[in-house]
Amino acid sequence: MDKKLLCVVLAACVPAAVYAFTDSLWIVGAQGYHGDLVSAEIWLQYEGGGEGDMMSDFTIPLTWDAAVCTAVAITIGPDFRNENWMNVSQIDNQGTQGPPAVSKMCVAAFLPGPVGSPGTRGTHLAATVDLRILNTASPGDSTCFDTIMSGFTPPVEFGFWDLAGMTKYIPSFSTDCIRVLSYADSLWIVGGQGYPGDLVPVEVWLQYEGGGYGDSITAFDIPLTYDATICTVEAITIGTDFMNGIRDWTDASKIDNQGTQGPPAVPKIAISAFTLCPMCFYPVPRGTHHAATVGFRILESVVPPDSTCLDTLMQAFTPRVYLGFVDIEGYTTHIPSFSTDCIQVIDYYCGDANADRRISSADIVYLGNYIYRVGPEPYGQGDVNLDGRVTVADAIYLGHYIYRGGPEPCNP
Numbered sequence: 001m002d003k004k005l006l007c008v009v010l011a012a013c014v015p016a017a018v019y020a021f022t023d024s025l026w027i028v029g030a031q032g033y034h035g036d037l038v039s040a041e042i043w044l045q046y047e048g049g050g051e052g053d054m055m056s057d058f059t060i061p062l063t064w065d066a067a068v069c070t071a072v073a074i075t076i077g078p079d080f081r082n083e084n085w086m087n088v089s090q091i092d093n094q095g096t097q098g099p100p101a102v103s104k105m106c107v108a109a110f111l112p113g114p115v116g117s118p119g120t121r122g123t124h125l126a127a128t129v130d131l132r133i134l135n136t137a138s139p140g141d142s143t144c145f146d147t148i149m150s151g152f153t154p155p156v157e158f159g160f161w162d163l164a165g166m167t168k169y170i171p172s173f174s175t176d177c178i179r180v181l182s183y184a185d186s187l188w189i190v191g192g193q194g195y196p197g198d199l200v201p202v203e204v205w206l207q208y209e210g211g212g213y214g215d216s217i218t219a220f221d222i223p224l225t226y227d228a229t230i231c232t233v234e235a236i237t238i239g240t241d242f243m244n245g246i247r248d249w250t251d252a253s254k255i256d257n258q259g260t261q262g263p264p265a266v267p268k269i270a271i272s273a274f275t276l277c278p279m280c281f282y283p284v285p286r287g288t289h290h291a292a293t294v295g296f297r298i299l300e301s302v303v304p305p306d307s308t309c310l311d312t313l314m315q316a317f318t319p320r321v322y323l324g325f326v327d328i329e330g331y332t333t334h335i336p337s338f339s340t341d342c343i344q345v346i347d348y349y350c351g352d353a354n355a356d357r358r359i360s361s362a363d364i365v366y367l368g369n370y371i372y373r374v375g376p377e378p379y380g381q382g383d384v385n386l387d388g389r390v391t392v393a394d395a396i397y398l399g400h401y402i403y404r405g406g407p408e409p410c411n412p
Helices: 003-013 361-371 392-404
Strands: 024-028 030-032 037-046 054-063 069-076 090-092 104-110 122-133 142-144 158-162 165-169 177-180 186-190 192-194 199-208 216-225 231-238 249-251 254-256 268-275 287-298 307-309 323-327 330-334 342-345
Touching: 030 037, 037 054, 054 122, 069 090, 069 104, 104 122, 122 177, 192 199, 199 216, 216 287, 231 249, 231 268, 268 287, 287 342, 361 392
Parallel strands: 030 177, 192 342
Antiparallel strands: 024 037, 037 122, 054 104, 054 158, 069 122, 090 104, 142 177, 158 165, 186 199, 199 287, 216 268, 216 323, 231 287, 249 268, 254 268, 307 342, 323 330
16 A cells, blocks of 8 residues: 555544543632722633533532632623523532531532533633632732642532533643732822923822722821922922812921921921811722822022932931821821932023923013013023014014024024
8 A cells, every 4th residue: 555545544543543522621810909809710611522512511619718818709601691501609608518618619500401502612701700808818818719629528529511421520720819919009209390490390199009998098198308409399289189179188288498397407398188087078099199289499599400309218307207198997107119200400491481491482472572561571581682682673583483494592
């Protein structure tokens, strides 16, 4: 026989002997904070006992760590939720159903009779399990579902029922778990830039995650220091989340440009707000909030490109001062993460008469108002044609520069 023909004949006969159907199970886990309700998915791959086989029942026993979470609900997957399938899922968080005493559940669905719509071979979402992470769980804790319940008497195994009968085995499954996240309160600064003498608004933002599910801010205290050779603080405006119309929040912000409030003697501010009755009013929920806007006045004597960043790490103080939140669970102090965004002093742009840090038609209007004695003096250099005086010729010069590509201001 031709060798090539022999290979083709053998290849045609081999698959029936060596290919095996492989049922399997895996878990798609989730992560969350204390008290969160998270959902884990249970997927199964059904291959049956042979070509054309179909699933008519499945039973999936699971265990998990009761110190991490409790099971709240089981929702059977859509492939098994029609009128032909019945759901007999059970949850046992307390471990009362016989040895060993562990938290367990049984995710099960079946056809009441041989007539119906059995599950076809392939991949199916068996169920979604909602689990509540305990408030007592520690960040970093986790629990994986365990389907190998051989410690039970009698042993319990994952099983499919198909048209050919019951198949019992220890399935393969992923090690994906329920993970407990760490809460991460943080603070960051949105700086600004300006000319010497400018008032620069700086935003202070906070990310509050609290100590557990449903936590809320009832007070915060943000101490900040800055470089007094660069600027002074003129005003603090508390963010809108903490200054509503019900007047349940009180602003206790303070400015200390002179450094009189104890060592070290540096300029500092305290951005503070609090509720008078934390349990009676409306605390601010977990999430991102605009704590305050601080108005910094850049000193006239500052030379560009000087800058100052706000510092929340005030460990040199006696006693030490940290960013603090007060929530419905108690008081939390920590050293926050924050951006290094700063107040930057920039060089003056000749021709920027209104000090908006760009040269535009608004500067022509500004110069015109000043020339005809109805507006304030131009900021910086108003004599853009360098003839020794500020006149309508300077406004015309700016117009040529903006609209016709004329020479730059202060460079005739």
